[in-house]
Amino acid sequence: MTTAGAARPAGAALERYEAVIGIEVHCQLRTESKMFCSCSTAYDGARPNSHVCPVCLGLPGALPVMNRRAVELVLATGAAIGASTPDATRWDRKNYFYPDLPKGYQISQYDLPLAAAGTLTFDTSEGPFTVRITRAHLEEDTAKLVHAEGPAGERISLVDFNRSGVPLMEVVSEPDVRTAEQARRYAEELQLLLRTIGASDADMEHGQLRVEANVSLRRRGTEAFGTRVEVKNMNSFRSVEHAVAFEIERQAAILDGGESLRMETRGWSDERGETYHMRSKETSDDYRYFPEPDLPPLRVDAAWLASIRGELPELPAAHRTRYRDALGLSAYDAAVLVADADAGRLFEATLAAAPGLEAKPVANWVTGDYLRIRNAAAGPVRVDPAELAALVRLVADGSLNRTSARQVLEAHAQSGEGVEAIVGRLGLRQISDTAALGAIVEDVLAANPAAVADVRAGKAQAIGFLVGQVMKATRGQANATVAQAAIRERLDAGERA
Amino acid sequence: MTAVREATRLLGHELATRLRTGELSAREITLAHLEVAERQNHALNAWLVIEREKSLDEADAADARLAAARADGPDALDALHPLLGLPVAVKDLVSVAGGQCTSGSRIIDGYVAPYDAHVTERLRDAGAVILGKTNMDEFAMGSSNEYSAYGPVSNPWDLDTVPGGSSGGSAAAVAAYHAPFGIGTDTGGSIRQPAALSGIVGLKPTYGRVSRYGIVAFASSLDQIGPLTRDARDAAALLHAVAGRDERDSTSAPVPVPDDLLRLPASDDEAAAWLEGKRLGLPREYFVEGMEPGVEARIREAVRALEGAGATIEDVSLPHTDYGLATYYIVVPAEASANLARYDGVRYGRSVRLPGADFIADYLATRGDGFGPEVKRRIMLGTYALSAGYYDAFYLKAQKVRTLIKRDFDEVFGSGIDALVAPTSPSVAFRFGARTADPVAMYLSDACTLPANMAGIAGVSLPCGLSNGLPVGLQFIGPPWSELELLRFSRGYEAITAAAEWRRLEPAQLTQADDATGPTPAERAARLAAA
Structure with missing residues (x-):
């Protein structure tokens, strides 16, 4: 298998080919207990096989009991993506053998998903983009296989059933995605949505959000789908983008060479920066789905659905629109504040702490300096909303210049000391009062007749020297703009006199 | 020896009375x-394990409960369940914590259940004594108990014949007085048919009446757990103990269990009088071609007796009965093929590991080695019926026909018929090997019982005489939740035939069964096969 694509310039393939990409996302739902038993889902870091029972171990005679909360979280997701939900659905058995599947079948949903036909809209560098979502259904997670070495050095596989039976939502998109960036952004936006509605913690590193991309190419101007390759094992949003970009180039190189692709599943290697063959999919699997006889059909009555809809919080798209339209924030600030829950909280709390404060500068401070400080810090960083409000006010009324304000914010974030106190201690308050600056200006003009003459002769840059002298005389506390205006005014007045 | 013999001959409710009067203790019983049971297991092979120590501990606990209640007064004594201190034979697919649960299969040989089934919990609550686990057809697939991985079971009426199946061990144990109570499961007749062939009472409750939690699943949408006893009152008491909603089985129904199950009339006159004016339907499709004349004769006599007691008998038709067998053998294997997928050797039971092979090879070896031929046959049938391209033609179609079968019953019961009366099995007990060579002949054993499973309704079989010296079973089939009525019919029939000669007969070969040096059932089967 060629990997020539790696050397090609990124994006070149898309001049000749259109990428057709569908995305499947599996996410663990945020419930206290597992999908069909009462075992706790809080197994992170726990001893292997410590969160298990007859049901999630698939012991003889064990029976599933549906977790209603998990169903609600899928219904909430469906409502959030504008999907429709059937009045009655059911559970189906998906039959296949694998050591991580204790019953030899997975309880899933086949032809009646809890949510169907929704959409997800997000921003990209090329503007807003909408992906249609085919379906979202509920199933149970498998156990975790750990490959190890046995006592005699042989290869063995260990099974940890702590994950077995955790509620898992599968969200399948239509093949609407066309670029690697869209693929990444789709996954990011879905994560944000799931976190916003509390459906999932959706942490990719913890396997709570697993993204698979089905990538195929077709020559521009043609309609028929090309041969599809499934790409998995992407552990971050960056790898999603890189893997899809790599796969587009790889497939283009093969097609350019006159060869054809084969149906296969490929994994993504972050280390090697390439996808690799995992298994071929020449025959389609026959999962022999049939209705799960151990669980009655599931009725979703209108009242239940309505109450779930009613409890939905403001969704990210509406949130961003409100920030832009009602608060006048830039699209960038709105996106950052909605996507970063911590930054969003600080923004909201700051506005709440200082009624009447203009939102735009607060947003700038939060998305700019606050995030810079927070992301660079080793430990947690705490900025008091009331102090941030005070800082923004000082800048707004000219009492603090931006450079000093940055310094103050850093000091506050580090020590928690109040903004006013820091400004006073460090003597950072600007002298913006013309009267207070008047005497100093007089002294500077008197002491620098040559510069005054230059200004009068039309050498504009000489005024900068005089402002510098004022700054020097005030040890930097003068408001430079005010000082310059005062010098100009004094010299103009002198001319007229 | 005589005292022992006498105690085992008593019915459950008779033992319960003697326990309360102090004539017998639970330990003595x-x-x-x-x-x-221990003496006859060589000849009958009804038990896969007899739990002497544990059952004596349970008996002592029952005696202690009894003593405490006696000290507390008559109300406390009345509050004790009729099953307290009485032995129960439990089919080896019911999970009993700390004990084996082979389901008659080699593939889970060595598995120790870490938890109690719902039924087990309810038996413990009642204070019953679990005497041991009984033999059965592997994963309850069979009608003769010949498909057990642990050898066939002999019918105490004729040791060369089968006791029926799949609950053959429980049926033989109850028929041979090893226990007054037996627990069986019925997916297509596995309680009623062995009850018929062994000359005892067996009830299949309405689907959803008894929780399946902890019962090794065969076909989930049909499996039900029920009693095997020697009379209707005991069947009612055992059903009362184990029935009712259980949150752990989502298909168990929130339907109240009538306490009147504990108050079936003791008096024959009262029991017989209840039959007066009842409407019984005689479904013509159940008098199948190939039914043994002796069986049909006994059923017709029983119907006449019921008529003589004041019940009206009406000819009725269940037109889709003929499709029952065919649809059953699609739906049931389909569900079984999935239910049995968990036996893969990864977590428990038998496991074959081939050095250097991948896990698929290990699966094939484990399952190839661990499952018997009938189980493999059904897994193949079911896998085929669910396969892409065949699902609609087989599984989906069968489910639609199942709806029609159910509708047949709905219409008959909707017309005012209280219950149907029919044969349980078209034949009496057959010899070892008579049907193992022909799966379809074996499947036909259940032709009269499996429609009730397909429809999810209740049915009971009770003895109605002998044909060629072997028991014949009479079946009552009723609408959902009609167990109490079916047991009243049964009790009424017992009352009007109380004086019948055949009621005095014990299984004809009990004496031979006492011989621990004679042939085992497996040896008898081998000898018959050679002949």
Whole structure:
């Protein structure tokens, strides 16, 4: 298998080919207990096989009991993506053998998903983009296989059933995605949505959000789908983008060479920066789905659905629109504040702490300096909303210049000391009062007749020297703009006199 | 020896009375039954394990409960369940914590259940004594108990014949007085048919009446757990103990269990009088071609007796009955093929590991080695019926026909018929090997019982005489939740035939069954096969 694509310039393939990409996302739902038993889902870091029972171990005679909360979280997701939900659905058995599947079948949903036909809209560098979502259904997670070495050095596989039976939502998109960036952004936006509605913690590193991309190419101007390759094992949003970009180039190189692709599943290697063959999919699997006889059909009555809809919080798209339209924030600030829950909280709390404060500068401070400080810090960083409000006010009324304000914010974030106190201690308050600056200006003009003459002769840059002298005389506390205006005014007045 | 013999001959409710009067203790009762069971297991092979120590501990606990209640007064004594201190034979697919649960299969040989089934919990609550686990067709697939991985079971009426199946061990144990109570499961007739062939009472409750939690699943949408006893009152008491909603089985129904199950009339006059004016339907499709004349004769006599007691008998038709067998053998294997997928050797039971092979090879080896031929046959049938391209033609179609079968019953019961009366099995007990060579002949054993499973309704089989010296079973089939009525019909029939000669007969070969040096059932089967 060629990997020539790696050397090609990124994006070149898309001049000749259109990428057709569908995305499947599996996410663990945020419930206290597992999908069909009462075992706790809080197994992170726990001893292997410590969160298990007859049901999630698939012991003889064990029976599933549906977790209603998990169903609600899928219904909430469906409502959030504008999907429709059937009045009655059911559970189906998906039959296949694998050591991580204790019953030899997975309880899933086949032809009646809890949510169907929704959409997800997000921003990209090329503007807003909408992906249609085919379906979202509920199933149970498998156990975790750990490959190890046995006592005699042989290869063995260990099974940890702590994950077995955790509620898992599968969200399948239509093949609407066309670029690697869209693929990444789709996954990011879905994560944000799931976190916003509390459906999932959706942490990719913890396997709570697993993204698979089905990538195929077709020559521009043609309609028929090309041969599809499934790409998995992407552990971050960056790898999603890189893997899809790599796969587009790889497939283009093969097609350019006159060869054809084969149906296969490929994994993504972050280390090697390439996808690799995992298994071929020449025959389609026959999962022999049939209705799960151990669980009655599931009725979703209108009242239940309505109450779930009613409890939905403001969704990210509406949130961003409100920030832009009602608060006048830039699209960038709105996106950052909605996507970063911590930054969003600080923004909201700051506005709440200082009624009447203009939102735009607060947003700038939060998305700019606050995030810079927070992301660079080793430990947690705490900025008091009331102090941030005070800082923004000082800048707004000219009492603090931006450079000093940055310094103050850093000091506050580090020590928690109040903004006013820091400004006073460090003597950072600007002298913006013309009267207070008047005497100093007089002294500077008197002491620098040559510069005054230059200004009068039309050498504009000489005024900068005089402002510098004022700054020097005030040890930097003068408001430079005010000082310059005062010098100009004094010299103009002198001319007229 | 005589005292022992007498204690085992008593019915459950008779033992319960003697326990309360102090004539017998639970320990004495348990010891008596243990003695017979242990002595006869060589000849009958009804038990896969007899739990002497545990059952005596349970008996002692029952005696302690009894003593405490006696000290507390008559109300406390009345509050005790009729099953307290009485031995129960439990089919080896019911999970009993700390004990084996082979389901008659080699593939889970060595598995120890870490938890109690719902039924087990309810038996413990009632204070019953679990005497041991009984033999069965592997994963309850069979009608003769010949498909057990642990050898066939002999019918105490004729040791060369089968006791029926799949609950053959429980049926033989109850028929041979090893226990007054037996637990069986019925997916297509596995309680009623062995009850018929062994000359005892067997009830299949309405689907959803008894929780399946902890019962090794065969076909989930049909499996039900029910009693095997020697009379209707005991069947009612055992059903009362184990029935009712259980949150752990989502298909168990929130339907109240009538306490009147504990108050079936003791008086024959009262029981017989209840039959007066009842409407019984005689479904013509159940008098199948190939039914043994002796069976049909006994059923017709029983119908006449019921008529004589004041019940009206009406000819009715269940037109889709003929499709029952075919649809059953699609739906049931389909569900079974999935239910049995968990036996893969990864977590428990038998496991074949081939050095250097991948796990698929290990699966194939484990399952190839661990499952018997009938189980493999059904897994193949079911896998085929669910396969892409065949699903609609087989599984989906069968489910639609199942709806029609159910509608047949709905219409008959909707017309005012209280219950149907029919044969349980078209034949009496057959010889070892008579049907194992022909799966379809074996499947036909259940032609009269499986429609009730397909429809999810209740049915009971009770003895109605002998044909060629072997028991014939009479079946009552009723609408959902009609167990109490079916048991009243049964009790009424017992009352009007109380004086019948055949009621005095014990299984004809009990004496031979006492011989621990004679042939085992497996040896008898081998000898018959050679002949």
